[in-house]
Amino acid sequence: MSLHHQRIPPTIGPYRLPNQVILAPMAGVTDRPFRQLCRRLGAGLVVSEMVTSDPSLWHTRKSRLRLDHRGEPGPRSVQIAGGDARMLAEAARLNAEQGAEIIDINMGCPAKKVCNKAAGSALLRDEALVGRILDAVVDAVDIPVTLKIRTGWCEKSNNAVRVARMAESAGIAALAVHGRNRQQRYSGHAEYDTIAKVKAAVNIPVFANGDIDSPSKAAAVLDYTGADAVMIGRGAQGNPWIFREIDHYLKHAESLSPPTNKERAHVMCGHLKALHDFYGDFMGVRIARKHLGWYLANRLFFPPQVAKSQRAIFNALERPRDQLQFVDELFRHAAAEDGYRMANDGMSAA
Structure with missing residues (x-):
């Protein structure tokens, strides 16, 4: 572990986070x-899916579910997206009334349907x-209000430092x-030089995001950029254990x-049940397919041909019950092998 980067969890307003690992929206x-x-x-912190800043659209089932934070521990961070200052301000106020404890503004999403409405990373122009x-x-x-950005709109307009100030x-x-501009979307590789420059330019906490998919990568990015935390997005899909693994690595x-x-x-199985309960059987089964696909695609656990x-x-x-039975059967033999190996290890140690 590098000695020049202190492992101190960041503070967002009155909230001291328990560690330096954040789930990206x-x-x-x-x-x-x-x-x-x-x-x-x-x-240490999780951020909601982005919610449109237009309250007239909040009656839709999708928006109602995105605004549902029942049973979640704080601080509850809600991301809002839009391109109109007054509308975003009103959305922030309404979300705060509904229990949001942190508001996050989206200026990082590269999706065309967001950028075409002059929102997300399009705002950086x-x-x-x-x-x-x-x-x-x-x-x-x-x-507290937080902000998520990219390095700029394109390679020639790297304005992250100015926006950070x-x-x-x-x-x-x-x-x-x-660590990408909008035109890159998710192609190529994230760069961390701009994040390091942003961190050097401001005194507020800075979170490094992009291509962080392992504990060693998280530590290296923190040390290289001086950032206060890492924000994990795609690296958590199919691998939610990455948070405790990074936290443990940073601490020990x-x-x-x-x-x-x-x-x-x-x-x-717990994740699938939660999806079924949250969305109902019909939509829950369909949304579960996406998440199960990510679990299967995790090369740490499943060979590609199996996946x-x-x-x-x-x-x-x-x-729903067929999906749960599928997971049970998928692991039944592997779990038995786990137990057999652990028993043998115990006998050897004895």
Whole structure:
């Protein structure tokens, strides 16, 4: 472990996070069941899927579910997206009234349907509008406001440092930076030089985001950038254990043992049940297919040829109980092998 980077969890307003590992907001991924799972498995903070800043759309089933934070421990962070300063300010106020304890502004999403509405990372092209949005949202609520950005709109417009200074001046409590510009979307590799420059330019907490998929990578990025925490997005899909593994590595400079097959089966079944309960049987079964696909695609646990064939079988299942039975059967033999190996190890130690 590098000695020049202190392992001190960041503070967002009045909230001292328990560690330096944060779940990134991801539309269609970080719903309440996944947030709760990641929190249980070591995430120090979880951020909701982005909610449109237009309250007239909140009556839709999708928005109602995204605004549902029942049973979640605090601080509850809700991400809002939009391109109109007054509307974003009103959305922040309404979310605070509904129990949000941190408001996060999305200026990082590269999706076309978001950018085409002059929201997400498209906002980085208009720094005057960025300033108006930051001032309006911070003024609208008395809870901390955070911001998520990319390095810029394109390679020629790397303005993350300027935007970071604007954010600090406006009263933003913490800043997450994804190490790609918008035109890169998720292609190529994240770069961390810009994140390091942002961290050097401001005094608010900075979270490094992009391509962090292992404990050693998290430690290296923290040391290289000086960032206060890492924010994990795609690296958590199919691997929610990554949070406790990174936290353990940062605190002890050693790798945590991977989850046993028994624990993996328990976590996956629990996740599927939570999806069925949250969305109802019809939608829950369909959303579960996406998450189970990510679990199967995790090369740490399943060979690619197994993942492909098993995913096809799982995607044909229509009932919640069939999905749960699938996971039980998937791990039954592996769990038995786990127990046999552990018993033999115990005998050897004796």
